[in-house]
Amino acid sequence: MMYSAKVMEHFASPHNVGEMPDANGVGEVGNQKCGDIMKMYIKVENNVIVDVKFLTFGCGAAIATSSMATDLIKGQPLSEALKLTNKAVVEALDGLPAVKLHCSVLAEQAIKAAIADYYRRQGIDPTPIVGEI
Ligand code: FES
Ligand code: FES
Numbered sequence: 001m002m003y004s005a006k007v008m009e010h011f012a013s014p015h016n017v018g019e020m021p022d023a024n025g026v027g028e029v030g031n032q033k034c035g036d037i038m039k040m041y042i043k044v045e046n047n048v049i050v051d052v053k054f055l056t057f058g059c060g061a062a063i064a065t066s067s068m069a070t071d072l073i074k075g076q077p078l079s080e081a082l083k084l085t086n087k088a089v090v091e092a093l094d095g096l097p098a099v100k101l102h103c104s105v106l107a108e109q110a111i112k113a114a115i116a117d118y119y120r121r122q123g124i125d126p127t128p129i130v131g132e133i
Pocket of ligand 2: 031034035036058059060061062100102103104106
């Protein structure tokens with residue numbers, strides 16, 4: 001199995017790792033295929049994700065995709081972050097081996113779950129905006 005240089009880079013030194021005590025949106029998702037878990041923290045100001053952190057209890061591909069995904073949504077408006085697909089994250093990493101593609105789904109779902117949590121805390125029903133998670 002071959003990992004791209006970018007995947008190895010983000011696995012070895014992932015960006016935006018950790019907890020965020022003052023996050024105003026937190027999402028946690030699990031991967032049904034392997035049992036791995038990802039937690040995503042966002043801080044939203046004026047509809048923009050000004051900060052993001054993640055914790056992944058999972059494989060290297062999950063860590064690399066979370067790292068890249070957080071880089072891609074940091075500083076973005078919520079509407080743009082919601083458009084981020086796992087495919088775009090995989091492309092930004094120059095690909096993943098086919099058997100590891102399911103790992104990239106965690107990051108996309110964790111971002112959506114964190115955004116949904118943010119809306120809920122604002123008293124807004126997230127389902128019409130974020131969809132089912
Ligand atoms: Fe082994 Fe995820 S299933 S690390
Ligand atoms: Fe479980 Fe990668 S093997 S997320």
